[in-house]
Amino acid sequence: QSVLTQPPSVSGAPGQRVTISCTGSSSNIGTGSDVHWYQQLPGTAPKLLIYGNNNRPSGVPHRFSGSKSGTSASLAITGLQAEDEADYYCQSYDSGLSLWVFGGGTKLTVL
Amino acid sequence: QLQLQESGPALAKPAETLALTCTVSGDSISSRTYYWGWIRQPPGKGPEWIGSVYNNWSSYYNPSLRSRVTISVDTSKNQFFLKLNSVTAADTAIYYCARHHSVMGILIAAMMFDPWGQGTLVTVSS
Numbered sequence: 370q371s372v373l374t375q376p377p378s379v380s381g382a383p384g385q386r387v388t389i390s391c392t393g394s395s396s397n398i399g400t401g402s403d404v405h406w407y408q409q410l411p412g413t414a415p416k417l418l419i420y421g422n423n424n425r426p427s428g429v430p431h432r433f434s435g436s437k438s439g440t441s442a443s444l445a446i447t448g449l450q451a452e453d454e455a456d457y458y459c460q461s462y463d464s465g466l467s468l469w470v471f472g473g474g475t476k477l478t479v480l
Numbered sequence: 481q482l483q484l485q486e487s488g489p490a491l492a493k494p495a496e497t498l499a500l501t502c503t504v505s506g507d508s509i510s511s512r513t514y515y516w517g518w519i520r521q522p523p524g525k526g527p528e529w530i531g532s533v534y535n536n537w538s539s540y541y542n543p544s545l546r547s548r549v550t551i552s553v554d555t556s557k558n559q560f561f562l563k564l565n566s567v568t569a570a571d572t573a574i575y576y577c578a579r580h581h582s583v584m585g586i587l588i589a590a591m592m593f594d595p596w597g598q599g600t601l602v603t604v605s606s
Contacts, residue, residue: 417594420583426594458526462591473526
């Protein structure tokens with residue numbers, strides 16, 4: 370059971386918009402800890418996609434955006450493309466447990 | 481461009497010690513205020529943070545693994561290391577090393593993992 374809860378899977382057709390939620394608690398996201406998102410393409414290492422809740426590293430398309438409110442965060446992908454098919458993970462810091470935590474991951478399928 | 485590469489045995493026997501090396505290229509491991517971390521990912525599961533170290537002066541460990549883990553740094557070789565003692569089948573995973581940092585200095589609640597090495601699969605089996 371992950372400290373950060375994500376839906377196991379989401380799907381969408383090319384061109385559509387999808388969102389992936391990341392639900393935490395008052396000891397992690399709710400305390401103001403930043404949320405970061407990673408994309409893991411099949412057979413590769415996770416890659417930083419969004420940092421500090423809503424910032425894109427250089428090279429990440431504007432189609433990817435992040436938001437945070439209360440004890441939850443969301444990743445939105447607009448203009449869905451086949452190459453976006455991957456696993457997505459959120460990550461934050463839990464001050465109650467004193468460790469950095471990841472969500473269980475969400476598998477995005479492009480129909 | 482900063483790059484990290486894990487190396488070490490792909491197989492470990494139960495009750496033995498798993499030892500991995502992460503070689504950093506593209507920047508000095510001691511040049512800035514960065515932590516260097518290890519993360520593992522069991523097959524089909526999400527990542528799990530193992531621990532992070534800063535120049536051998538400061539370290540953080542996952543409380544669930546603290547009693548079995550040691551992470552150290554060799555600045556002369558631009559490498560950092562993971563040792564995990566008394567391994568069991570539950571320690572079978574892809575092990576990744578990564579830079580562990582925040583945009584504004586060392587801010588615990590804002591730290592992220594970037595970039596990651598390509599990962600190395602370690603199987604614990606007799």
